[in-house]
Amino acid sequence: MLLTFDTCLNKTYVTLSDNEKIIDSRVIENKNEKYHSAFLISTIADILKKQNLMMQDIQAIGTNIGPGSFTGIRACVTVARVIAQQLNCPLVGVSSLEILSRLNKKSGNTAVMLDARKNQFYLAVYNENGAEITAPELITSENAINYRNCTIISDESVQKFLEQSGVKTELYTNFDEDLGCILNRIASQKLKSGEHHWAKLKPLYLQAPPISKPKCTN
Numbered sequence: 670m671l672l673t674f675d676t677c678l679n680k681t682y683v684t685l686s687d688n689e690k691i692i693d694s695r696v697i698e699n700k701n702e703k704y705h706s707a708f709l710i711s712t713i714a715d716i717l718k719k720q721n722l723m724m725q726d727i728q729a730i731g732t733n734i735g736p737g738s739f740t741g742i743r744a745c746v747t748v749a750r751v752i753a754q755q756l757n758c759p760l761v762g763v764s765s766l767e768i769l770s771r772l773n774k775k776s777g778n779t780a781v782m783l784d785a786r787k788n789q790f791y792l793a794v795y796n797e798n799g800a801e802i803t804a805p806e807l808i809t810s811e812n813a814i815n816y817r818n819c820t821i822i823s824d825e826s827v828q829k830f831l832e833q834s835g836v837k838t839e840l841y842t843n844f845d846e847d848l849g850c851i852l853n854r855i856a857s858q859k860l861k862s863g864e865h866h867w868a869k870l871k872p873l874y875l876q877a878p879p880i881s882k883p884k885c886t887n
Contacts, residue, residue: 670722671729671860672752673853674713676706676744677737677765679842682849683712685720689857692720694849706744727756729865731856734762735873736783736791736805746872753867760867761856766793766805771851772844773820778802780819782838784826791875794819807875 670692675682681697693716697708717724732749735742746762753760766781773779776797783791788810794803813827814834821831821838828838859865 670727671731671853671857672713672727673731673849673856674709674745674748675733675765675768675849675852676709676741677733677735678741678768678848680848681705681709681712682847682852683709683716684847684849684853685716686853686857689854691850691853694847694853696847696849706738706741709744709748724752725756727752727758729759729761729856729860730756730867731761731763731852731859732870733765733768733852734870735765736785736875737765739874742872742874746870750867750870753870758867759860759865760870761859761865762870762873763852763855763859764793764805764873766791767795767799767801767855768848768851769822769841770795771799771855772822772841772846773839775820778819780816780821782813782816782821782823782827782831784824785876789876790827792816805873805875 671686673684684694685692695712697705699705730749730753732745749760769781770779778796780794785791790808790813792808793805796802810830814836817836822841823838828840831838
């Protein structure tokens with residue numbers, strides 16, 4: 670059994686598969702004032718309960734390691750490491766950019782760009798077979814126009830910026846595809862090569878997390 674989950678993007682995705690067959694897949698959005706990642710643990714528990722499984726039945730874990738929401742990245746990586754450590758099972762990390770690259774079904778290279786704020790974008794480029802050409806990195810927004818020869822998958826902020834330069838992008842939230850299932854498939858593929866020890870999993874922070882400084886009081 671492979672359990673995968675993602676709280677880094679616009680929703681929480683939790684997926685369970687057995688020998689690459691999807692058994693259960695859930696998509697959770699923000700509810701009232703609660704951020705969707707708050708439902709990660711309860712969703713995992715509910716999936717296992719409905720499948721009459723125990724946590725010990727899980728043989729491997731896969732998770733999104735970022736980039737994305739700093740809160741979401743921390744939730745994903747922390748929960749994944751704790752479960753994998755307790756079960757002593759393999760743990761696979763997959764970047765948000767690789768997950769989103771699989772949305773493109775056109776031929777040619779795919780550039781995935783997400784807003785990193787402060788006039789910066791997260792970028793990675795993949796060929797049509799899914800192989801990484803450019804590893805995830807931080808670029809200036811001005812450099813983003815250099816990838817107009819690729820199919821660009823982006824979020825809304827990046828799309829608005831690039832449209833001003835006449836560069837078209839595909840908005841990832843417009844795709845009618847379960848990102849949790851994509852993550853599960855990638856994690857399953859990665860499990861077939863090399864060792865994936867939980868202690869080696871690190872969050873993909875391409876820039877320092879924001880720090881809130883307390884206000885001074887007189």
